[in-house]
Amino acid sequence: MNIIEQGIKEKLIKISEDEKQITYCNFHRPRNYSNPEEKVQAETFVKLVLQYDYRAERIKMYEMVTMGSERKEADIIVYNDDDCSQPHILVECKNDTVSEQEFLQAIEQAYSYAYALPNDVKYVWVTSGAKDEYFQVDKKRNTRITQPDIPQYGVKVLATYKYVYEAEALKEVEGKQKFFDLEIVEENVLTIRFKQAHDALWAGGQLNPSEAFDELDKLIFCKIWDERKHRLPGDPYDFQIITAQKEEVKNWEKLNNDELRRAIRDIENKRLLERVNQLYEEGRKKDAEVFRDNIRLSAEKIRTVVGYLQDINLGETDLDAKGRAFETFMDSFFRGNFGQYFTPRPIVKFAIDILPIKNDSFVLDTSCGSGGFLLYALNKIREEANRMYPNYKKDTKQYGRWKKYWHDFAEKNLFGIEINEQISRAAKMNMIIHDDGHTNVITEDGLLSSNDIAYKTTNKGFKYNHFDFIITNPPFGSSVRKSEKAYLSSYDFGKKVPDWLDVKGKTTISKRDKQNTEILFIEQCHRFLKEGGYLAIVLPDGILTNSSLQYVRDDIEDKFRIVSVVSIPQTAFSATGAGVKSSVLFVKKHSSEQTMHLRNLKASIQINLKEEFQYFEHLQKWEKEKKRKTIELENFYNPYPSFSMTELKKTAEYKAWKEELNAFYSEKVNDLKEQLQDAYLKERQTKLPDYPIFMAIAEDIGYDATGKSTADGDGDLDVIKVELSKFINHLEFNNL
Structure with a gap:
C-alpha cells in the first residue's frame, strides 16, 4: 500500500472518483489533484502524520505569509502547539520534475517564508518527492545547517549529533546521527x-x-x-x-x-x-x-x-x-x-516468448545494444522460477532454490557483445540492476573470431558451436571493407563464388571488396550456435527478397532449418529513428552432415541438369556461330571497302548490327538459363527435404510510427506468438 492509499485509509485525505480533486482533513476546500505539485504535497502531509507522528490538527496547509507588502502562500507549516502559534517546521513542495536549479530556488523560497514568520521556525524541509533537503534554522544567528532528516514528533535536534526527547520532563540523550x-x-x-x-x-x-x-x-x-x-x-x-x-x-x-x-x-x-x-x-x-x-x-x-x-x-x-x-x-x-536505434520492446518480447529457452540454456546476443534481448530472456526464466517456487517469499528453502534457478542463469548463461563501449557499459549496468549477469557482456566487435574475442577480453565463454539460442538485431546498412577489416576474408560471405550457370564455367573463388554487416552476422551467429540451436534475427527484407542476394538465402537454406518468417511493418522502427522494412527470421541450425548433404545434393542436381541440357555444348556452339556470322557479315556488308576494319567498327551501322547480333545470342543464352533454373526449382522440390515454414504478417504491433500505443497488448504479435509457439513446440516434440 503506497503512502496515498494509507492516507485515504486513515481518512487524512479524500480523493474524488475522477481523481481530479483532493480534500485534506485539516483543510476543507478541495484542491486540484491533477496538479503534480499537489500530489507531492499530499504525500508529504500524510508522511508528516503517519511517519513522523505529527498531529494533523497542528499542521496548517496553504498558510498566508506576509513578506513586506506582499502576501504569499506557504505549502505546509507544522506547529508545536494546539493554538498553532509556534511554528516548528516549514515545508516547501515542488513537483517531481523540477530541475536542480529550480530545487535550489525552492530552498531560497522556503527560507524567505521561514524568516517572514513572526515566530521562529526550527526546521525547513524542501521536497520534490524525488529529492529532499532538510535544514536546521536559527533565525537570530542566520544559520542554515543541513540535516539528515527532520525530527519526529517529540524529538528535537539540539546539535547535529544530539537529540532531546520531550516527555513529561526533558532528557538529553547523546548519540550518533539518525x-x-x-x-x-x-x-x-x-x-x-x-x-x-x-x-x-x-x-x-x-x-x-x-x-x-x-x-x-x-x-x-x-x-x-x-x-x-x-x-x-x-x-x-x-x-x-x-x-x-x-x-x-x-x-x-x-x-x-x-x-x-x-x-x-x-x-x-x-x-x-x-x-x-x-x-x-x-x-x-x-x-x-x-x-x-x-x-x-x-x-x-x-x-x-x-x-x-x-x-x-x-x-x-x-x-x-x-x-x-x-x-x-x-x-x-x-x-x-x-x-542509437534499439529494438522496440514488443518485438524483443515477442522473439523471446516464442523460443523454448530454459534455465540451463546458453543465450547470446551478438549485437546486444542496451541488453534488451538478454534481459527479457532473464525475465522469462525468473517468471518460470516464480511458477516453480510460488512461496519463495515466505519459505526460506524455496527462496534459495528460486534464487539459484534464475540467478545462475543470469550469471553463467547470458552472453552479450556490443561494439560501442558506452552502450556496452549501459548494458552491463542494466544487468547489474537486474541482479547480475553483467560479467558476460563484453565490449568488442561481434564479428571477431571466438579465439580473438577470448584473447582480447579474457572471457572464454564466447565459444563456437556452444549456444542454444541467439537472439539479435544486427546493425543494418553499413559495410565491412577488406581494406578496413582483415577478418572479412575469413567469412564465406566475404568471398564470391561463381554462379552455377556462369557462361565461362568459372570455379575460382574470389574475395569481395566489401560485405554488409547484417549478412556477416548471419554467418557469425551460425558459428556460435550449437547444432539444433535456434537463431531469431531481425533482418531487412532485402535479404529475403532481392534477387542479387539469392546466394545469402541459399546459404541460410543449407545451414539452417527455416522455421518462420514474421514480417513487421515499416513503422516498427520509425519511433527510434529508423525506417527499414524488416522481418524476424527464426531458424534452427542443421548438423554439419546435413549441411554438407544439402550442398552436395544441390551441386549434383546442377551438374546433372547442365549435362542433360547440354549447357556448355550449346554455349560453345552459339559462340562459334556468333564469331562466324561476325566475320561473314563484316566481309559481306562492309559498305566502305576502302575502310579499315577499325574504321568500320566505328560506324553507326556496324554498331547497330553488332548490338543486334549480340542481343540475339544473349537472348538464346538467357532462355537456356531460364529453362535450367526452372528445371532446377522442380528438381529441388522433389529431391530436397520438404518441410512446413510458418509465415506471418504483423500489420499492427501495438504501437504506431510515433511510438504511441494502438492496442491492448502487442496487436497482431499476440496472436502470431500463440500460433508460432505451438508450431515450434510441435517441431521440438517431433524432432523435426
Missing part, C-alpha cells in the same frame, strides 16, 4: 530520479549528456555496491550525505554564517567523495570490465546525485520496476542524444 531506512519506490519515481540526477549533471554545459550518462552509471554502480555490503543495524550507508558539526571546522568561532555554512558543506562533500571513491574501487576489483576509468565528478556534483538516490532501496525495489525504470531512462537518453 540514519534513515532505505525506501522501496515505484517505477515512475525511480525513472524520474534517474532522469533528474542525469539532468543535474549535464545542465549548464559542464558535462555533455553522454559524459553525464557515464558518470551517473558509475554512481548507480556505487549505490548498488553499497547496498550489498554487510553492515550492522543502524550503521550508516556510505552512499549517503552525512552531516558535519560546526565544531569540526577549524576556528569556526571566527567565521561568519555564510563562511561557516560553506566550510561545513566542504567537509561533508570531501568525506562523501572519499566514501564513494572507495565504493567504486571495491566494486571495480570484483569486475574491472564494468568501468575502466575513474569517477570524474566534483564532490559537489556527487552530492547532488547522492541526494536523488540515497534514500532509495534499489536492492529491494521490484526487479521489473527498477529494470524498466533504468531502461526507460536509458532508451530515451540514447534515442534522444546518442543516435
